[in-house]
Amino acid sequence: MTVAAGIGYALIALGPSLSIFVSVISKKPFLILTVLSSTLLWLMSLIALSGIWRGFLPLKTTSWWPYAILILSSIAFQEVLRLLFWKIYKRLEDTLDAFADRVAKPHLFLTDKMLIALAGGLGHGVAHAVFFCISVLTPAFGPATYFVDQCSKVPFFLLSALIALAFVTIHTFSMVIAFNGYAEGNKVDEYFVPIVHVVAGVLTLINLAPGGCTVGIPLLYIVAILTLFHCGRMVWRRLLTENRISLNHS
Amino acid sequence: MDSNAMAQLQRPSTETPTLLDSLGEEIIRIVAPVSICMFLVVILVSILNTGDSSFSVSSIATIAYTETTSDSSWDKFLGALLNSLAFVVVVTVATFVLVLLFYFRCTGFLKIYMGFSAFVVLGFLGGEVFIFLIQHFSTPIDCFTFLLLLCNFAVVGVMAVFMSKMAIIVTQSYLVVIGILVAYWFTMLPEWTTWAMLVAMALYDLAAVLLPIGPLRLLVELAISRDEEIPALVYEARPVNVENLDPRVAVAQRRLWRERRVTENSNLRGDANVNVSNNNALGLGANAELNPGSDSNSNNPSSAGEDAILDSNLGSSTSYGIYSDRNLVRAEEGRVQETNSEITTPLIGHGVNVRIHSRAENVDASDENLMLEGIGLASSGAIKLGLGDFIFYSVLVGRAAMYDFMTVYACYLAIIAGLGITLMLLAFYQKALPALPVSVALGVLFYFLTRLLLEVFVVQCSMNLLMF
Numbered sequence: 001m002t003v004a005a006g007i008g009y010a011l012i013a014l015g016p017s018l019s020i021f022v023s024v025i026s027k028k029p030f031l032i033l034t035v036l037s038s039t040l041l042w043l044m045s046l047i048a049l050s051g052i053w054r055g056f057l058p059l060k061t062t063s064w065w066p067y068a069i070l071i072l073s074s075i076a077f078q079e080v081l082r083l084l085f086w087k088i089y090k091r092l093e094d095t096l097d098a099f100a101d102r103v104a105k106p107h108l109f110l111t112d113k114m115l116i117a118l119a120g121g122l123g124h125g126v127a128h129a130v131f132f133c134i135s136v137l138t139p140a141f142g143p144a145t146y147f148v149d150q151c152s153k154v155p156f157f158l159l160s161a162l163i164a165l166a167f168v169t170i171h172t173f174s175m176v177i178a179f180n181g182y183a184e185g186n187k188v189d190e191y192f193v194p195i196v197h198v199v200a201g202v203l204t205l206i207n208l209a210p211g212g213c214t215v216g217i218p219l220l221y222i223v224a225i226l227t228l229f230h231c232g233r234m235v236w237r238r239l240l241t242e243n244r245i246s247l248n249h250s
Numbered sequence: 251m252d253s254n255a256m257a258q259l260q261r262p263s264t265e266t267p268t269l270l271d272s273l274g275e276e277i278i279r280i281v282a283p284v285s286i287c288m289f290l291v292v293i294l295v296s297i298l299n300t301g302d303s304s305f306s307v308s309s310i311a312t313i314a315y316t317e318t319t320s321d322s323s324w325d326k327f328l329g330a331l332l333n334s335l336a337f338v339v340v341v342t343v344a345t346f347v348l349v350l351l352f353y354f355r356c357t358g359f360l361k362i363y364m365g366f367s368a369f370v371v372l373g374f375l376g377g378e379v380f381i382f383l384i385q386h387f388s389t390p391i392d393c394f395t396f397l398l399l400l401c402n403f404a405v406v407g408v409m410a411v412f413m414s415k416m417a418i419i420v421t422q423s424y425l426v427v428i429g430i431l432v433a434y435w436f437t438m439l440p441e442w443t444t445w446a447m448l449v450a451m452a453l454y455d456l457a458a459v460l461l462p463i464g465p466l467r468l469l470v471e472l473a474i475s476r477d478e479e480i481p482a483l484v485y486e487a488r489p490v491n492v493e494n495l496d497p498r499v500a501v502a503q504r505r506l507w508r509e510r511r512v513t514e515n516s517n518l519r520g521d522a523n524v525n526v527s528n529n530n531a532l533g534l535g536a537n538a539e540l541n542p543g544s545d546s547n548s549n550n551p552s553s554a555g556e557d558a559i560l561d562s563n564l565g566s567s568t569s570y571g572i573y574s575d576r577n578l579v580r581a582e583e584g585r586v587q588e589t590n591s592e593i594t595t596p597l598i599g600h601g602v603n604v605r606i607h608s609r610a611e612n613v614d615a616s617d618e619n620l621m622l623e624g625i626g627l628a629s630s631g632a633i634k635l636g637l638g639d640f641i642f643y644s645v646l647v648g649r650a651a652m653y654d655f656m657t658v659y660a661c662y663l664a665i666i667a668g669l670g671i672t673l674m675l676l677a678f679y680q681k682a683l684p685a686l687p688v689s690v691a692l693g694v695l696f697y698f699l700t701r702l703l704l705e706v707f708v709v710q711c712s713m714n715l716l717m718f
Binding site for chain 1: 268269270271272273274275277278281381654655656659660663664666667670696699701702703706707708709710711712713714715716717718
C-alpha cells in the first residue's frame, strides 16, 4: 500500500530496536560488531533448519501438528545455539580481559557484559524481524495489500510486523537473562529463557486457527512484556548487589 | 540507600573509558562505507530495474557471448564461463601493461589516465544513471542546468579524488559514488555472466596477489624496491583518534611495522592520530615515525615529503569501468599525521611507500598518492580498501536484489562476515591480502542457499503467521 505504508510496517517491527541501536549500540563499535555477528549466527541457524526441513516443504496439511514439530525442532536447535553462543562469549571475555591488561585498561565491568549480551540479543531479534517480516514486506511497497484467510480483518503485513515486534523484544531481553543466568549459575534464569521461547513459538500456532490471531497476538505480547519485566528486575537486582559489594570493598 | 546506590550505579561507566569504547573502531569505519555503497546500489537497482531486463549492455564482459533468455541452461553456463574468462584475460593484460608502464616510470601518464577515467565514470556513467532517474521520476529539469550540474559534479569529483586539500568526507563520498556508479553498470550484465565473473574475479584476485608472478604482487614489489607510490583508487578510512593518551606513551605502545622516516613540513602538527591499543590487539600497528625531539619544526632532510613505508596489503581492487578502462586511479592521500618520537623497527616483509601528507594549512607537499590496492594499512593505521572491492561487493548485492530482498540481507551479512575475516587475517599475517575471495565466496554461497532453501521455509512459516 505505497511506500509510506511499507516504511510504516518496517518501523513497527524494527522501530524499538532501531532506537536501542542508535542510543546504546552505535556508541561502541564493538557492540556493532557483536550485533552483526549474532545476526549472522541466527541466519546460519535458520539456513541449517531450512536445509533440514526442505525435503518436507511445502507442507500441504491443514492439521496443526506438523507445524508444531517444525516449530519445536527449530526452537530446540536455536536454544542449543544460544548455549554455544554463551561458550564462545566466555572465551571472548577471557581474551578481552587479557587484552585489557595489556593495554592498561580496566577489565570488563558488569554493565559492559550486559551490553554485550544486549547487543547479542538485539542481533537475534533483528535477524528474526528482517527475515520473517521485512523480507516478505516487499509487496507492501506497491499499490495493494494482502490478507490471509485465518485473520481476514487485518492486513497480513501489519500482523507479521506486530508478531515480529513481540519476538524482537523476547529475543533481545532473553539473551540478557540467559547470559546472566549462565554467569551466575541461576537455574531459574537458565530455564526461563528456553521455556519462554517455546511458549512464544507455540502461541503462534494459535494463529493457524481461523480468527486465532485475536487471541494469539495479545498472549504473545503478554509473554514479551513478562520477559521485559523479568529482565529489568534481574538487571536491577544484579547492579544493586554489585554496587553494594563494591561499596563495601571501597 | 537507594539514591546513594543510584548515584554510584552511574560511576563505572562514565568514569573510565573501558575497552568496549574503542575496540573495533577501525573495522566499523570500513564496514560503514561498504554498507552505504551496497545499500545505495540496492536502492538504485530496485528503483530502476523494475521489469525491463531487456536492456542489454555490450561491453568487454559480454564479448564472447550474449545471453538471451531463450538459450538452454547449459548454453548460458558455457557462455557465462567464456565471458568471464575473456574478462579476466583482459584484466590480467591490463594489469601487466600497468606493471610495465610503472616499470618504465611513466607515472605521469598513468596519473593523467587515471584522472581521465574518474572523469569518464563520474561524467558519463553518472550522467546516464541520472538520466535514468530523471526519466523514472519525471523530474522537470532542462538540459543546460543538467549539463552544468553534471560537469561541476564530475570536475569536483576528479579534484576530490586527486587533490588532498579537500575535506576527507568529500573524498570518501566521491569514492563511494564512483563505486556505486560502476557497480550499477555491472549489474546490468546478464545474470549468469555476472555470477561467473564474480567468481572468476575472486580467483584472479587470489592469484594476482599471492602468486609470485601475480601482477599485483609484482607491482607492489616494484613500488617497494623503488620507493615510489603506485597510482590507484583506494578508500581510506579516517584514522582513529585516541584521546586521553599521551602521544608518546601511545606511540611506545604501538607496534610499528616498518617505516623510514616521516618528515613533517614545518607547520605540521596534525592531531595525534594514533592507532593504539585497538591496532595492537588486531595486530594493525600504526605505522608512523616518531622523532624524539619534541619540536615540531624538525626538518628531516631527505626528500621533502616523506615516506613511511607501509605494509602493502594489496588486494584486488582494480576497478574496471565497463568500457574496459582500468580505473586504477590515483588514490587519495594519506591523512596521516606524524607524531613526535622516533622509532626504527626492523623491516618486516613487504612494505610500500606512502607519502604522508599533512592536513595542516601551509603544506607545500606535492600531491600525494597512496597506492594500495585491496586491503592494507595506511601509515596512520587506518584501513584501506581498494575501490574494486567496493564495486564487486555491491555488484553481488545488487544482483541479489534483482531476485528478492531476502537474498540481499543474507548476502550483505555474508559479505560483511567475509570482510571481517579478511581483516582478521590481515592482522594476523601482516602482508598483502586479497579482499575479494572470502567475501565473494561467502556471498555466492549464501545467495544460493537462501534462494534454494531459506526462501521456501520462511515464506511457508510467515504465510501461516508461525514464527519462532
